[in-house]
Amino acid sequence: DVKVTQSSRYLVKRTGEKVFLECVQDMDHENMFWYRQDPGLGLRLIYFSYDVKMKEKGDIPEGYSVSREKKERFSLILESASTNQTSMYLCASRGGGQGTQYFGPGTRLLVL
């Protein structure tokens, strides 16, 4: 059974805190993605990585950074959390070519 896991289901942080969201996949996938999901806006791509130590900006990278030191792990970092980063964050992974993209269960982040 394929698995994408995210470190937390719910997270509450204060404005200005540094926040780490972790994602792990067990499918040996090359590609990993971070999205945020907000009502009425669908799934918006923040960053993605197509290989270890490689990363590319998505549609809304401002205020975020990422790290991929190992193939199975992709971290999303909020350097200084702000209230407008309150959202649902979804991690996904996909193999090469036309492989299926699998999502994690999501992390609901509240920034106070």
Add this chain to the structure above:
Amino acid sequence: GENVEQHPSTLSVQEGDSAVIKCTYSDSASNYFPWYKQELGKGPQLIIDIRSNVGEKKDQRIAVTLNKTAKHFSLHITETQPEDSAVYFCAAKLQGAQKLVFGQGTRLTINP
């Protein structure tokens, strides 16, 4: 880049009736079109996908049709059941690209 429009944003149907969700895409070079279902509190899950060399694909009560000339594709759910209630996302992927481009989502409600 690719752009995907999805309609309607909300859809309510009686149990047992059919539901149709439509998406249009902008780039004729897209060749992979998956559909995801997101239940409350969960990450999106792939339910069906279609590639550009096929016009229609069916899996039990779910079917997807693709019209490459018009650049649109549709999800059809027949004999709807309460468990079909969820948010559905369409997506498109350009040939050779790593990322999926998602539609805005459709909230489907099945009324008993």
